[in-house]
Each structure stands twice: as C-alpha cells, then as structure tokens.
Amino acid sequence: MGGAALAIAAGIGRATDAVDDDRMAIVVPLLQLALVGLAVGGWLAARRTGRAPLAHAIAAAVVAVVVVGAVAASVSGAVAWGAAVVWLLLAVAAGTVGGLAALRPRGKAESAR
Numbered sequence: 814m815g816g817a818a819l820a821i822a823a824g825i826g827r828a829t830d831a832v833d834d835d836r837m838a839i840v841v842p843l844l845q846l847a848l849v850g851l852a853v854g855g856w857l858a859a860r861r862t863g864r865a866p867l868a869h870a871i872a873a874a875v876v877a878v879v880v881v882g883a884v885a886a887s888v889s890g891a892v893a894w895g896a897a898v899v900w901l902l903l904a905v906a907a908g909t910v911g912g913l914a915a916l917r918p919r920g921k922a923e924s925a926r
Contacts, residue, residue, distance in 0.1 A: 855911025870912025
C-alpha cells in the first residue's frame with residue numbers, strides 16, 4: 814500500500830511538469846496532492862521499520878520520485894535535470910515531514926492496540 818501511494822504521488826508530481834501555461838490553475842492542487850502523497854508514503858515507511866525510521870521515510874519518497882522520473886525519462890527520451898533536482902529536494906522534504914509525523918508519540922488509544 815505504501816509503495817502504491819508513493820508511486821501515485823510521484824506520478825501526479827511528474828504530471829505537473831507536463832501542464833502547459835493555459836492550465837496553470839491545476840498545478841497547485843496537483844503539487845499539493847503529490848507532496849501529501851509523498852509524506853504519507855514516508856509516514857508509512859517510518860511506521861513499518863524498527864531501525865532508522867526517518868531515513869526509511871526519506872528513502873521511500875526519494876525512490877518513488879527517482880523511479881517515476883526514470884520511467885518518464887525513458888518514455889520521453891529527455892531528462893529535465895532542473896526539474897529532477899527540484900523534485901528530489903521536494904521528496905526529501907515530504908519524506909522528512911512524514912517520518913517526523915510517524916515519530917510523534919502515540920496517544921493512549923493508539924498505544925493500546
């Protein structure tokens with residue numbers, strides 16, 4: 814489930830790069846959706862690991878962006894290096910947010926499970 818969420822989020826993020834100037838209003842909601850998806854994927858990765866949860870959260874988000882970017886580059890035949898660097902930085906930030914949310918202490922209701 815976590816891998817699917819990350820792949821969908823990274824795919825949505827990649828789609829924002831392809832939007833032309835006439836449809837710029839859709840880019841912001843798509844970007845927000847992609848970042849939330851990467852953060853949720855980071856949260857899932859951090860919750861499912863016993864060691865180094867923050868590193869796993871960041872790695873999960875970065876791997877999702879790299880895989881989707883590699884597939885998109887192989888289909889289009891070109892790599893937008895500037896966009897790739899920006900997406901990697903956004904993935905690190907979103908993965909960090911998700912990982913930190915997973916490290917938050919659990920409440921009484923969650924810890925009883």
